[in-house]
Amino acid sequence: MRVLLADDHRLLLEGLTNLLDAHGITVVGMAGDGQEALSLARSHRPDLILMDIRMPRCDGLCATRLIKAEMPEVKIVILTTSGEDRDLFDTVRSGACGYLLKSMDADELVEALRQAEEGIPPFAPGLAVKILDEFAKRAKPESKPETHLTARQRQVLELVAEGLSYKEIGARLGLSPRTIKYHMAEIMQLLHLDHRAQVLAYAGRIGMGTDSKEE
Numbered sequence: 536m537r538v539l540l541a542d543d544h545r546l547l548l549e550g551l552t553n554l555l556d557a558h559g560i561t562v563v564g565m566a567g568d569g570q571e572a573l574s575l576a577r578s579h580r581p582d583l584i585l586m587d588i589r590m591p592r593c594d595g596l597c598a599t600r601l602i603k604a605e606m607p608e609v610k611i612v613i614l615t616t617s618g619e620d621r622d623l624f625d626t627v628r629s630g631a632c633g634y635l636l637k638s639m640d641a642d643e644l645v646e647a648l649r650q651a652e653e654g655i656p657p658f659a660p661g662l663a664v665k666i667l668d669e670f671a672k673r674a675k676p677e678s679k680p681e682t683h684l685t686a687r688q689r690q691v692l693e694l695v696a697e698g699l700s701y702k703e704i705g706a707r708l709g710l711s712p713r714t715i716k717y718h719m720a721e722i723m724q725l726l727h728l729d730h731r732a733q734v735l736a737y738a739g740r741i742g743m744g745t746d747s748k749e750e
Contacts, residue, residue: 538582538583538648541566542614568591583609583612595613600629600630632651633647634659635658635659649700688722691719692722
C-alpha cells in the first residue's frame with residue numbers, strides 16, 4: 536500500500552512515516568496543507584491519503600473534494616482530533632472513506648488502513664454507528680435481503696455492519712478473506728449497490744450493526 540500523509544504538524548508526519556514504514560506501508564509523500572496534498576496526489580497517485588482536517592491554505596475537507604473529483608480511485612481517510620458530528624458527516628459527504636481519531640493507538644491505525652485497503656470504511660469506535668444512522672435514512676434499497684440473500688451472505692453482511700475486516704470475518708466463519716470478498720461482491724450485485732459505504736447504509740437501514748454500543 537502506497538500512502539500520502541497530509542498534516543500541518545511536521546513531527547506527527549515524521550512519526551507516522553516511521554510507524555507505517557515499520558509495518559511495510561510505503562509513504563510516498565508528506566503534505567503540510569491541502570493544496571500540497573492535491574499536488575502530491577497528482578504526482579504520486581497514492582492508493583490512500585491519510586488527511587487531517589484543520590490545515591492552512593486549503594483544509595482537509597476541501598482537499599478531499601478536489602482530489603476525489605480528479606482522482607476518484609484514491610481512497611482518503613481522515614485522521615483528526617475532532618469528534619464533532621458535523622466534521623464527521625461533512626467528511627463522508629466530501630468523499631472520504633473513513634474517519635479516525637488521533638487518540639487511537641498505533642496498531643489500531645495500521646489495522647484501520649488495512650481495512651480501507653480491503654474496501655471496508657474504517658471509523659473510530661462509536662462513529663460508524665452515527666454514520667449508519669445518518670445515511671441509512673437516505674438509503675432506498677430496491678430489494679429485501681431476506682428475499683435475495685443466502686444465509687451465508689446475510690452472515691457476512693451482518694459482520695461487515697459490525698465493522699469487522701475481511702480477515703476477521705473469515706476467521707469468525709471459517710472462510711478465507713478472498714471468499715469473504717467474493718461474497719461481498721455478490722451481495723453488492725444482488726442489492727444493486729455500487730460501493731461499501733452504500734452497503735453500510737443499507738445494513739443500518741434494516742437494523743444491522745446499530746445494536747453496537749459506543750466504546
